[in-house]
Amino acid sequence: MEMTEAIVRAASAVGAGLSMIAGIGPGIGQGYAAGKAAEAVGRQPEAKGDITSTMLFGCAVAESTGIYGLVVAMILLFANPLIK
């Protein structure tokens, strides 16, 4: 293995790890959304179904950024475009 490739692989692994920092945002956001949903269910228990589906939908959309980070990490690890 050439030196440059080894460096690129190592850097890619570090980059994949760093890209997963993107998971922090959705985590906070989804926790906040779930908390608000719990509040809403407490206030209006009869709307539990609607609140749950809305929360899941919002969570899934808010998850996008985390998923982008995950995809970038997976590309760097398993389909690295920098290594030919």
Added chain:
Amino acid sequence: MNVKGPEILFEIPVLGGIPITETIFNGWLVVAAISIVCFFLGRNLSVRNPSKRQIVAEKLVLTLSGLVENTMGKNNMFFLPYIGALFSYSILSSLSGLLGLRAPTGDINTTVGFALIAFFLIQFFNIKNKGVLGWLKGFTEPVAFLTPLNIISEIANPISMAFRHFGNIASGIVITGLIYGALAGLSKVVLGWIPVIGSIPFLQAGLPAILSIYFDVFTSFLQAYIISMLTMVYVGSANEANQ
């Protein structure tokens, strides 16, 4: 451990070789399964005294049509079969991972395919409802210098849809693969000294099943719901002008 893409099963030697991958083949299986289920459910419907099978079919159709009507409006009800097809294809593709197949939705081309259909539908209805000039003018609103941002956000929609679905399912595949690899290594370390039993990775039973309930079942339902919902919301809002 090396995570691979879909395996190329064989190639059709026309047009420079069409590679038939696991994704395409499993997609066919999913289509066949859905067709059989539809044939079974939609058979021998009676107006009076519906059978249990017919009640299930009615419930499915009514739930889905209620969802489409609430989200897209009455004038978009002709999307009902597409939303049904998208939802069922997505969910059965994701769930096929439970049977040991490689989920077609774990291939980015499938989800990009879903997203591109939504993207083209959105642009088609925007052009149809506003005219070509109105559609082009829509990018310069509210201010002209935001045009690049508008274009980027328009393109970002399908990309985010595709990557969200792909990322969730593919991460399931990757994590399941990693856990299987790790458990194989662990059982080799723990039980490897026993002559015959040591070669069987016992620890692979149990834990992956529990994890697959989250990574396969829950995520499959959620992502199928999300991609259908987003398609409905985007296409519905593009085609609500003539309501």
Added chain:
Amino acid sequence: MEKFQEFVAIAPWTMIFTWVNLIILVLIMKKLLFKPVLNMLAARDKEVNEMYSKAETAQSSAEALEKEYSEKLSLAKEEAAKIMKDAKHDATLRGEEIVGEAKKEASAILEKAQKEIEREKEAAINEIKGDIANIAVDIAQKVIEKDLHEKDHERLVEEFIDGWGEDK
């Protein structure tokens, strides 16, 4: 020799096959599931509506019938009352007639009886007259004890009787 595609790579044929699959699926689901079920639901709606309208017409016709019957019933009652009244009236009239006839008959009988009585009386008087004449002759014979001449005798009696009859 197993060949694999990249984990994240654009493969146009996969995408095209996805589209083809989706289009086939749309057609199949539309033909096998949505169309039959929606048609069946529409047919059921139609049937339910028809049933409702049928029930409504049946109810309204039943109400009309009920009204008609009650009207007929009240009419019949009225008629019965009228018939009863007429019958009473007739009966009264007839009764009066009968009573009148009876009275008439009774009076006729009475009259007849009176006439009879009168005639009987006359006959009786005549008889008595004869008897009296005989008795008188007997008495006179006895009283006078004189054997009168037959001629004288008869004349005397006639005189007496005439006188008696004129006296009366």
